Amino acid sequence: MTQKAESGLDIDLGNRCSAIARGWAGKTHATREGRPGEHARQRGAAYSSILAFGGQRLAITSDGIGTKIERAERGRRYDTRGWDLGARGVDDLAANGVEPTNLTNILDVDRLDERVVDELMRGLHAAASFAGIALSGGEIAELGSRIGGWGEGMHFNWCATAIGVVPQGNEPVDGSAVAPGDAVVAVRSRGFRSNGFSLVRKVMTQAFGERWHEAPYEDGRSWGEVLLTPSLVVSPLVAKLQRQGIAPHGIAHITGGGIPDKLGRVLRARGHGVQLDELWEPLDFMQAVQRLGNVPDERAYRQWNMGNAMLLIVAPADVEPTLVLARELGYSARRAGSVHPEPVIRLRSKSAGGADLSYPVSEDGGKA
Amino acid sequence: MTQKAESGLDIDLGNRCSAIARGWAGKTHATREGRPGEHARQRGAAYSSILAFGGQRLAITSDGIGTKIERAERGRRYDTRGWDLGARGVDDLAANGVEPTNLTNILDVDRLDERVVDELMRGLHAAASFAGIALSGGEIAELGSRIGGWGEGMHFNWCATAIGVVPQGNEPVDGSAVAPGDAVVAVRSRGFRSNGFSLVRKVMTQAFGERWHEAPYEDGRSWGEVLLTPSLVVSPLVAKLQRQGIAPHGIAHITGGGIPDKLGRVLRARGHGVQLDELWEPLDFMQAVQRLGNVPDERAYRQWNMGNAMLLIVAPADVEPTLVLARELGYSARRAGSVHPEPVIRLRSKSAGGADLSYPVSEDGGKA
Numbered sequence: 065m066t067q068k069a070e071s072g073l074d075i076d077l078g079n080r081c082s083a084i085a086r087g088w089a090g091k092t093h094a095t096r097e098g099r100p101g102e103h104a105r106q107r108g109a110a111y112s113s114i115l116a117f118g119g120q121r122l123a124i125t126s127d128g129i130g131t132k133i134e135r136a137e138r139g140r141r142y143d144t145r146g147w148d149l150g151a152r153g154v155d156d157l158a159a160n161g162v163e164p165t166n167l168t169n170i171l172d173v174d175r176l177d178e179r180v181v182d183e184l185m186r187g188l189h190a191a192a193s194f195a196g197i198a199l200s201g202g203e204i205a206e207l208g209s210r211i212g213g214w215g216e217g218m219h220f221n222w223c224a225t226a227i228g229v230v231p232q233g234n235e236p237v238d239g240s241a242v243a244p245g246d247a248v249v250a251v252r253s254r255g256f257r258s259n260g261f262s263l264v265r266k267v268m269t270q271a272f273g274e275r276w277h278e279a280p281y282e283d284g285r286s287w288g289e290v291l292l293t294p295s296l297v298v299s300p301l302v303a304k305l306q307r308q309g310i311a312p313h314g315i316a317h318i319t320g321g322g323i324p325d326k327l328g329r330v331l332r333a334r335g336h337g338v339q340l341d342e343l344w345e346p347l348d349f350m351q352a353v354q355r356l357g358n359v360p361d362e363r364a365y366r367q368w369n370m371g372n373a374m375l376l377i378v379a380p381a382d383v384e385p386t387l388v389l390a391r392e393l394g395y396s397a398r399r400a401g402s403v404h405p406e407p408v409i410r411l412r413s414k415s416a417g418g419a420d421l422s423y424p425v426s427e428d429g430g431k432a
Numbered sequence: 433m434t435q436k437a438e439s440g441l442d443i444d445l446g447n448r449c450s451a452i453a454r455g456w457a458g459k460t461h462a463t464r465e466g467r468p469g470e471h472a473r474q475r476g477a478a479y480s481s482i483l484a485f486g487g488q489r490l491a492i493t494s495d496g497i498g499t500k501i502e503r504a505e506r507g508r509r510y511d512t513r514g515w516d517l518g519a520r521g522v523d524d525l526a527a528n529g530v531e532p533t534n535l536t537n538i539l540d541v542d543r544l545d546e547r548v549v550d551e552l553m554r555g556l557h558a559a560a561s562f563a564g565i566a567l568s569g570g571e572i573a574e575l576g577s578r579i580g581g582w583g584e585g586m587h588f589n590w591c592a593t594a595i596g597v598v599p600q601g602n603e604p605v606d607g608s609a610v611a612p613g614d615a616v617v618a619v620r621s622r623g624f625r626s627n628g629f630s631l632v633r634k635v636m637t638q639a640f641g642e643r644w645h646e647a648p649y650e651d652g653r654s655w656g657e658v659l660l661t662p663s664l665v666v667s668p669l670v671a672k673l674q675r676q677g678i679a680p681h682g683i684a685h686i687t688g689g690g691i692p693d694k695l696g697r698v699l700r701a702r703g704h705g706v707q708l709d710e711l712w713e714p715l716d717f718m719q720a721v722q723r724l725g726n727v728p729d730e731r732a733y734r735q736w737n738m739g740n741a742m743l744l745i746v747a748p749a750d751v752e753p754t755l756v757l758a759r760e761l762g763y764s765a766r767r768a769g770s771v772h773p774e775p776v777i778r779l780r781s782k783s784a785g786g787a788d789l790s791y792p793v794s795e796d797g798g799k800a
Contacts, residue, residue, distance in 0.1 A: 074544070081549045081572055085539075088553035089567035096566045100488075100597045101533025103566060113568040115534055117597060120468075120485050126536040126593060130573050165469025166483055168494040170591045171453075172540075176442070181449045185456035198464045198471060199457035200481040203591075204449055205498050210589055212577045221578055223538045223571075225494060225593035229468045229485060 108238025108333030109326075111156040111317060114230065121230040123162040127152040128223030132258040134265065137214040138277035139288040142180050145222065146187025147294035148258050152319070153226030154195045155374065158299035159317040161237030161306065164228040167192060168201035174211040176204070177218035184222070187294075195297050197226070231306055239314035239333035239377070246313055246403040247383045251301065252344045252396035253373035255293035259320035260367040264291065267357030281349060290349045298374045301393055305376075310385055314377035318369040324409055324423035325366070327375055331407070331425045340401035340411035344371035351415055361417035370415065377403060476606025476701030479524040479685060482598065489598040491530040495520040496591030500626040502633065505582040506645035507656040510548050513590065514555025515662035516626050520687070521594030522563045523742065526667035527685040529605030529674065532596040535560060536569035542579040544572070545586035552590070555662075563665050565594070599674055607682035607701035607745075610771055614681055615751045618768035619669065619758065620712045621741035623661035627688035628735045632659065635725030649717060658717045666742045669761055673744075678753055682745035686737040692777055692791035693734070695743055699775070699793045708769035708779035712739035719783055729785035738783065745771060 096102045096115075104114040104121060112125035129148045136142045154164035169188065171181070181204065192199050213219025230236050256264060268276035268287060277288025302315065314330040316323070323340075331337060346354070346364075350371065354364050364370060378386055383399050390397035401411070407425035412418070461471045464483075472482040472489060480493035497516045504510045522532035537556065539549070549572070560567050581587025598604050624632060636644035636655060645656025670683065682698040684691070691708075699705060714722070714732075718739065722732045732738060746754055751767050758765035769779070775793035780786070 077544050077546065078572070078574065080546055081544050084546065084550050085553050085570050085572060088550075088557040089570060091557055092560045092565065092567045095561065095564050096533060099533070100531070101566060101568070101595070103568065113534070113536070115566075115568060117485065117488050117490065117533075120488055122485065122490070124534065124536055124569055124593075124595065126538050126569055127571050128538055128540065128573050131575060131578065133578070163468070165464060165467070165485075166481070166492065168481075168492055168593055170494050170496055170538075172496065172589055172591070176445050176449050178445065178448055178452065182452050182456075185453050189456040189459055192460045193463065196463050197460065198469060198483075199460045200469070200471065200483060201492055201494055202453050202457060203495050204446070204453060205496050205591075206446065207499060207589060209580045210499065210501070210587070212580050219578070221540055221575060221589065223540070223573075223591065225492070225536055227469070227492065227595065 106238060108240045109329040110238065111159040112162060114160065114236050122227055123157055123160055123230065124225060124227045125153055125156045126223065126225040127156065128221060129258045130261065131265065132261045133220065133222065134214045135288065135291050137217065137219065139292050141292055142183035143187040144292055144294035145184060147191045147297065149222055149224050150188060150191030150195060151295035151297045152258055153224050154197060154297060154299040155317045157226055157228040158302040159315040161234060161302065161312065161315065162228040162230055163303045164195055164197045164226050164299050166198050166200040167224050167226045169222065169224040170203045170205065171220055171222050172205050172207050172211055173218055173220045174208055175218060176206060180218045191297055195299050234306060234311065237312055237315050239330035241313035242331065242334050242336055242377050242403055243313065244336060244403050244405045245380060246377050247380050247399055248338055248340060248401045249376040249378060249383060249386050249397055250343055250372045250400035251298050251374040251390065253369045253371055254296045255347055256350065257295050257319050257369055263367050264353055267353055271356040296373050301390055301395055304389060304393065305386060308389065310378065310382045312376045312378050316375040318372050318374060322366045322368060322370065323372065323411065327409060328423065328425050330377065335407050336403050337406045337408040337425050338401050338403050342398060342400045343411060343414050345414040346371040354415060361413040361415050361419045362421050364415060365411065365413065365421060375400065474606060476608045477697040478606065479527040480530060482528065482604050490595055491525055491528055491598065492593060492595045493521055493524045494591065494593040495524065496589060497626045498629065500629045501588065501590065502582045503656065503659050505585065505587065507660050509660055510551035511555040512660055512662035513552060515559045515665065517590055517592050518556060518559030518563060519663035519665045520626055521592050522565060522665060522667040523685045525594055525596040526670040527683040529602060529670065529680065529683065530596040530598055531671045532563055532565045532594050532667050534566050534568040535592050535594045537590065537592040538571045538573065539588055539590050540573050540575050540579055541586055541588045542576055543586060544574060548586045559665055563667050602674060602679065605680055605683050607698035609681035610699065610702050610704055610745050611681065612704060612771050612773045613748060614745050614771040615748050615767055616706055616708060616769045617744040617746060617751060617754050617765055618711055618740045619666050619742040620764035621737045621739055622664045623715055624718065625663050625687050625737055631735050632721055635721055639724040664741050669758055669763055672757060672761065673754060676757065678746065678750050680744045680746050684743040686740050686742060690734045690736060690738065691740065691779065695777060696791065696793050698745065703775050703793065704771050705774045705776040705793050706769050706771050710766060710768045711779060711782050713782040714739040722783060729781040729783050729787045730789055732783060733781065733789060743768065
C-alpha cells in the first residue's frame with residue numbers, strides 16, 4: 065500500500081490490511097525451509113521476495129498498474145500502458161540487484177475489444193524487449209460488471225508478476241552495504257509512474273472538470289496526451305552495471321511514497337541518511353500538476369517521483385563509470401548527493417517551490 | 433480463455449484475443465535463449481511455462497478466480513475463496529508434473545474491509561499450508577470504481593502467480609508419454625471449480641431469481657452455502673507420486689472446457705484417445721444445477737468438471753500404487769478408464785442423463 069491521503073484513501077486502513085496479508089503469508093514461509101523456494105533472509109529494502117532454488121537465487125514480485133489505466137481510457141490510446149506494467153515489475157527486481165528474466169500478466173476486462181488487447185500487448189512486448197525479458201504466460205479474464213472504468217470501450221485492470229535471478233557471485237542489493245560517503249546517482253524519469261495517479265486525477269478534475277484530458281497543455285498537446293507518457297524501464301542499466309563489476313550498495317525504485325518512502329527503505333538497513341542537492345528537476349508537466357493542485361513540495365515528493373525514476377547508491381569511485389554507462393545506454397543520470405550518518409533524508413526541492421526538505425529515515429522506512 | 437458460450441460470452445472473440453496475446457508474448461521468448469529464464473520446448477499440454485535456470489527447471493502460471501467471487505459476496509463468507517485461488521495455480525503446475533513452491537497474489541478491491549481481507553488471506557494461508565507452498569509476495573490495490581461486484585460490502589478481484597520446480601531427474605509431464613493401454617485414474621472433486629460459474633449463475637438466476645443464493649437446497653442448506661464448497665487441492669498427491677518414482681504419463685487438471693478440453697490437450701500430444709466408463713459421479717448439487725438449467729450431459733461435461741478434479745494417465749502397473757497413495761492422503765480416486773489409439777474421448781456420463789458421449793481429440797485439444 066502506498067500513501068494515498070491526498071486522494072482521500074485511508075492510509076492507516078491500507079497499512080493494516082497489508083499487515084494482515086503479510087502476517088498470513090509469513091506463517092507459510094517455514095514450509096519451504098531447506099527445500100526449493102526457500103525464502104532468503106531479507107533485512108533491508110525488499111522490493112521482491114528472494115527465493116533459493118538449489119544454488120540459484122531467484123526473485124519474484126507482483127504488481128498492477130492501478131488507476132493509471134484511466135489515462136489510457138481517456139486518451140483512447142493503449143500502446144504505452146505495457147511500459148508502465150513492465151516497468152513496475154522489472155525495476156522492482158532491479159532495485160534488489162536482480163536481473164529480470166520473465167513476466168506473466170493477467171488482464172481482467174469487462175468485455176473484450178481485439179484492437180485494445182492488441183495495443184496493450186504490443187506495448188508490453190516492446191517493454192519486455194527493451195528489458196530483455198520473456199513474456200512467459202498470461203491470462204485474459206472476462207469479468208463483466210466486476211470491472212469498471214472511464215468512458216466507453218473496453219475497461220480493464222492489468223497486473224503482472226516478474227521473476228529474475230540474482231547474478232551468480234552477487235548478493236541481493238538491499239541497502240545493507242550503504243556507508244557514509246557513498247554517492248547517490250539519480251536516473252531521470254519520463255513522467256508519473258503508476259503510483260500517485262489518484263492525486264493527479266483529483267487535481268486535474270478540480271482544475272478542468274470531468275473531461276480534463278481534453279484541456280490543452282501549454283505545449284499544444286492535450287493533458288490526456290501529456291499524461292500518457294510511458295514509464296521508463298531502468299533495469300537494463302542495473303544489470304549492465306553488475307556485469308561490469310559495479311555493485312550498487314543500495315537502489316531505490318521511486319514509486320508510491322516517493323523518495324521519502326522508497327529511499328527510506330533502503331537507508332534504514334544501516335540507519336544512515338542522505339543529502340540530495342542535485343536531484344533531477346520534475347518534468348514541466350509534473351510541476352504544472354503540482355501548481356494546479358497547490359501541492360506543497362513536501363507532499364509532492366511523498367507522492368511522485370518528481371523527475372527521478374531510480375536512485376543508485378554507489379561507492380564514490382563508481383560514480384563516473386555509472387554515469388558513463390548510463391549515457392551509453394541512453395539514460396539521463398547525474399550525481400545527486402551523498403550518504404551521511406544521520407538517519408534523515410534532506411533534499412533540495414527542484415520544483416518551483418525550491419524548499420529544503422527533510423524526512424526522517426524511521427523504523428518503517430519513513431512512512432507517515 | 434475458456435468456453436463460455438452457455439453464459440453468452442463470445443468464444444471466438446475470446447480465442448482471438450488470447451491468440452493475439454500469445455503472439456506478442458511468443459516474440460519475446462528468443463530474448464532469453466541460452467540465458468536464465470529460457471523457455472523449454474513444450475509440445476504437449478502446457479498448463480504452465482517451463483523455464484530453465486541453469487540446471488534447474490522452474491514453471492510459472494498465472495490465473496484468477498474470476499466470477500466465482502460472487503459466491504463469496506452472496507454468502508458473505510470469504511474464507512474458502514483462497515482454496516479456489518490456490519488450487520488454480522498449484523494444480524496447473526501439478527498437471528505438468530511440477531512441484532509447486534511459491535505463490536504471489538494480487539487483490540484488487542474497490543474499498544478495503546479488514547475483516548474480509550483477513551478472511552481471504554486466512555483461507556489462502558490454509559490452502560498454501562495444505563499444498564506445502566510459501567506465500568511469497570502480494571499486493572493489495574484500492575481501485576475504487578474500477579472494481580465492481582454483487583451487493584454490499586467490499587468487492588474484489590483476486591489473482592495469483594504460482595511457481596514451482598520440475599523435480600530433479602524428472603521431465604515435465606505433458607502427455608507425450610501417453611500410450612494405448614495406459615490407465616486413467618480419476619481424482620474426485622468437491623464441487624465446481626472457478627470456471628463455469630457464469631453458467632451456474634445464469635441457471636440459478638433463471639430458477640430462483642436475483643436472490644437465488646437464499647433459496648433452499650434439498651439438504652436444508654441455502655444454495656449460496658452449497659456453492660461455496662471450496663476447491664480441492666490435488667498437487668500434494670502428484671508430488672508424492674513422483675517422489676515414490678511413479679511418473680504419470682499425462683495429467684489433466686479439469687477446469688474450463690471440462691474433460692473434452694483439458695484431457696484433450698493432454699491426449700493430442702500423441703493423438704490418442706480414451707474410454708472413460710467409470711468417472712466419478714457429479715456431486716448431487718452439481719447434478720441439481722444441471723437439471724435446473726436443462727443442461728444436456730454433452731454440454732455439462734464441456735462446462736464443468738462433473739465430479740472429477742484431476743485425471744492421471746499412468747502405466748497399468750502404477751494404478752494400484754496410485755490408488756493406495758491417494759487413499760493414504762485422503763483423496764477419493766478410482767480407475768476411470770483407459771487409453772486407446774483413436775483420437776476420441778468416449779465417456780459414459782455419470783449424470784442422471786447417463787448418455788454415452790464422444791468428443792474428438794482435435795488439433796486444438798477438442799475445443800469447439
